[in-house]
Amino acid sequence: MSKIREYTISNCEKNFLLKCLKDQTRLDGRAFDEFRNIEIEFGKDYGCCCVSLGQTRVLAQVTCEIQVPKSSRPSEGILNINIELNPIAAPNFEPTSKNDLFTQLNRTLEKCLKDSKAVDLESLCIKMSEKVWALRVDVNVLNHEGNILDCASIAALSALHHFRRPDVTCDGEDFIIHKYSQRDPIPIVIHHYPVCITYSIFERGEFILADPTLLEEGVADAFLTVGMNSYKELCGLHLGGKAELNPDILIQITQKAGNRAGIVVEQIKKAVKEENEKRLEDKSIGFHNKLCSTKNIDFEDLETCFDQWRIAPKRKHKDTEKNMIGETVEEQIQTENFSVKIEKKGSQSAVLVPEEFEEVGRVWGDSDEDEDAVVEIPKKIQTVSLLDSDSEEESTIVLNANSQTKKMEEITI
Amino acid sequence: MSRKIYIRLATDRVNTSVAIEGLRAYPSIYTPGQIITNQNEFMRGHGTYEDNGLLKASVAGVQEKVNNLISVRPLKSRYNGEVGDVVVGRITEVQQKRWKVNTNSRLDSILPLSSVNLPGGELRRRSVEDEHMMRNYLQEGDLISAEVKNVYSDGSLSLHTRSLKYGKLGQGIMVKVFPSLIKRSKTHFHNLPIGISLILGTNGFIWICPIINNTEESVGGFVQNLEEVVPEITRATMSRTRNCILALAQSKMMLFDTSILFAYEESKSITYQNY
Amino acid sequence: MSRNRELISNIGLRLDGRRALELRRIRCKLGLFSEPDGSAYIEQGLTKVLAAVYGPHQVRGNRSKAQHDCAIVNCQFSMAVFSTGERKRRPRGDRKSTEMSIHLHQALIAAIKVELYPWSQIDVYVEVLHADGGIYPACVNAATLALIDAGIPLKEYLCACTASLASNDIPMIDISHQEEIMGGPTLTVAALPMSGKVVLLEMSQRFHVDHLPKVLDKALKGCIDIKNILDEAVKNNVREIGSSTGWASST
């Protein structure tokens, strides 16, 4: 399928943006080091959250299952992180392709969360070198409006923080996995909370913008992603693109990122805490709060609910209903009873021939020849299968061809 | 075959340089990023760039100065075509009204249909039939010798074969060396006294073939005589020449008729085993 | 953190006997092969990397990729199956190698003067023969040498170096594999050392942001040292070729 090409930015857009930057203005009116708003919502399941950073939106879900640990680390659980770039987020994304952006996003997030040992993997061990919990964080990008990485890292971290795994008790040999309803599930132990903070670099470091939008991403020379936790510890750092940056600018940015990290982590923790309290109080939870609470579906509620999910502004559209079909079904189906006969065709096979068929019987007529063919088929298979089990398939094909040629002959006659 | 084989890492390799160290003063060598001058009366040539009012080198090589023009010439690079160069190339594509030729340049060169000698007179208009016949004249994979007619702004070359000495090549050997090893001289077509003919393409492609009697000139150089049997002695000479050229290239010696002849003479003392 | 203390001994020596700011031995060679336009081999300690450059040449394969204003740079990183302790089953194509290729590409386009070659393509192939820590820097340095050998214009040398933090205090450079697995944080820097610009920065594990300036500073110093070594090798190479060809010039 010829795919929609990657979004190319026209020269005038690019020049306009750069010119605005020279006037110390960003197109959306933010200050250079201002970030977009973060919104964190949690789903009904444990470890499910939806994070939006401005218009960029991702959905994260943590799942767990029991696996055999890696032989190199027998006492550690497994953490897998996967960011999926759906065509739902941007038309040029493909559901299956693993492009450069995909690799880079996944690796950077992996470094930020996994290599910095944010999750206590040892607490996920059930039995040394036999059973451990394998956590899987799936991040689905719902809308791409720049800076997927920051959004994904917040979502992944919130989801991990929110997630509860089922409790497991050991009963001698057997392990009992308790359902959520039986025993209180256990949260994941997180040592520290690292988030990614991305800056885009323009004109070789002349302008540095925090949290770039899609357009800004397209124009920027390079990106600096800082993985940072609330203790201002670096957990992964990546500068890439066509960058040429002075080290002192770099250090300056990382310092700034430290402050930002504190704010973001605070927000994540607060959101999770509020959510957990809600759960305790048995308040309605999940994305469609209002929908769940009302017994009868009310239009107003549905609307507000859908409005929350509406991302793109509404378009006017023409009345589609007039194009609908208006054909009437005229034909009547005649009822009929089957009169069929089942013929025994030699050993181990039988044929069902509808009687009407014999009347029509042009192709399928039961002439002697045809009957012979039908009888012969199983015999052939039988003999071959006795001799050599591997060649059954081939022989069957041959025999099928046989019957076909028979058919052909009849037609020609 | 019980010969011992020595495998060494590249760092242990001995360069087969035949130069005598310290015989003469080195010209000034520049490496990428090195400042050439801070005076701005000089003009920026190839291999240099300006950065904050400083003229810096962008390649590793020697400085060349013509009046105010400063350039740095790398001792090894892809072929940079100049008008009038003799090149040997390979047809990679037949397009409408032109052929694409690989000449070891950074972009494929172009041989327009209007720049070849067609059979039956030079000053004929190119008709539609000629366009259809293009693949009959030259097809993908054919080797040609040609001259650079024009260099376009993007660096691609336009070639022509409008002389009887250019055109399709027949039987022979092609050797590929670095273009900078070919010495530019008055003529790049040599009939060596050892009974072979050489075309030293400035693009680093060298063509070795038996001496051809100029009989089929009238057809405009689109005929390959593949029937003619080249005697074994000529073949041996050709192969020996080829090996000499490779040996010279290996030791980074400049290639021109004299150096190849000398190498050939020198190699005679080493007999080869006839398998 | 207790592990980190072992990285550097009381008398300031590392596991392999180096001092904190000492590079491993670098040996390199240019122009190994005749088929590529440029090739180079580099050894940094036990890490051995081969690089080959083809081009600039006409864009092959997907022609729509060609750019009207600059050359496209195609990088491929691969590791020989025998380069690591365990046999590596997938020498290229897994997430880490793809990431390496991407990072190599990002660093190289910052150094190569791509704007000189419209519609062209430059291929850079790197093969790690022996991996002993600091693979990425070795690849970058080898690629730089191969590009210089191919006569492709660069802004300046592109050098890369790793740095780490021992005892949570002492920066050290050029991390070996042994030190990598002992678990210190690793900062990889690719820089244009002459102008002191950072081109690519990569970090794994964690350390406090306050340590970054000094670690980065030492890594950049490492880059400068590497640049000096490479420069020497390049000059020798030019001298050698020059004297064999008799400094012949077209004029």
Next chain:
Amino acid sequence: MAESFRVLHPIKYYRDYIASNVRPDGRGLHKFRPVLVNIGSIQTADGSALAKVGDTTVICGIKAELCTPKPECAREGFLIPNVELPPLCSPKFRPGPPSDEAQVASQLLANIVKNSKCINLQELCLFPEKLAWCLFADIICISYDGSLMDACIIALMAALKSVQLPVVDYDPAADSRLVNEEEKKSLNIKSVPICSTFSIFDEKVVLYDPTDEEESLCSSTFNIVVREDQLSSVHKPGGAPISDEKLFECIKVSKERASTICKLIETAIHENNT
């Protein structure tokens, strides 16, 4: 002439035929093709059957393996149906990983097996949490000419009926198993679901048991699975809408057909045993 007309204007070609209540292969609109069942075709499998519906030929081989049950359902064994559509059965399939069509067919088959409860999975369990049979039912299509599901289910059910499993003695204390190859027993097949395929041509004419060509020209194809006198699946995955009366007409027809095919399978099995 007729052949080129068929290639150039297939829909028109069919319309002309259908207008006179007959299909190009000579069948009436509401006629099924002959069905052939052959049991025990593959000796290496624990159970096997070949089914032919018209030219559609599939072969099903069942291999049984011992495995540990899943912790979630510790008292159940497994029956895993898998439909393969190799390139040899029709030019429209390409080599490589299973096509979407094959995946959908496998899933549909798994659904039917689950819905019709034709086999009690608990009977496949030998010892809770420790040992169970896992039946891999691989169905390979040898020739594809429409109504794939009909053939697949007949082959699967016939093969299941022919399965002979060795008796296994399991000692949970010592975790030892003893497979007695001498003594074999058949599976307890509780019911036989039978599938019938229908197509809707031009959004109004229902064709029974369509061929491949008819399926591709029709705007909708649907299956009705009948188990004894009950329905176990009415699967219409989109396509042209159908009116209720036609739908229920088809349900009625498929019930009648199911009983005859059940008898057919019984006859074949009986033949096998004698």
Next chain:
Amino acid sequence: MAKVLTDRAYIEMNYRPKAGLPCVQDRFYEAILKNTCETALAASLFPRASVVITLQEMHDNGQLISCAINAACLACLDSGIDMRFMFAAMTCFLTNNGDLHLRTPEVKEDIDAIFVFVFDSVKKNVIVSHTEGTFKTENYKLALEKCREGSETVFKFMRKEITKE
């Protein structure tokens, strides 16, 4: 390029589960969704084009496939692509005491069969029928009627939603 159809638009359907990689079950849903949209969209108006519809599961609280189909219909309406009719999906549950419910029963074990129907908005004919479990024809008939009634509400909602603003 291989998927280009010369006489109508190619409809590509992507169904993404919330967690993990897409499995066979998701392909099955994809096939139903794709066939439904192919019928409803006036694809012949856009030859050689492609329409990509991506659905992302957000939360599964039962009736997932119905929800996905209705979402696809709303998304198609929102995109302004020409359609022949709207479609709406309804799920119906048959419990072991023989009752039919449009809401997911609390206890899973009570469910005997599940019916999913999709109707067109013009003649209210059946586009999709998907069932789970075994049931009698009468039950099927009743479920069909019940769902058809229920689909009215969904159509009403869709109309209101698109004419809003």
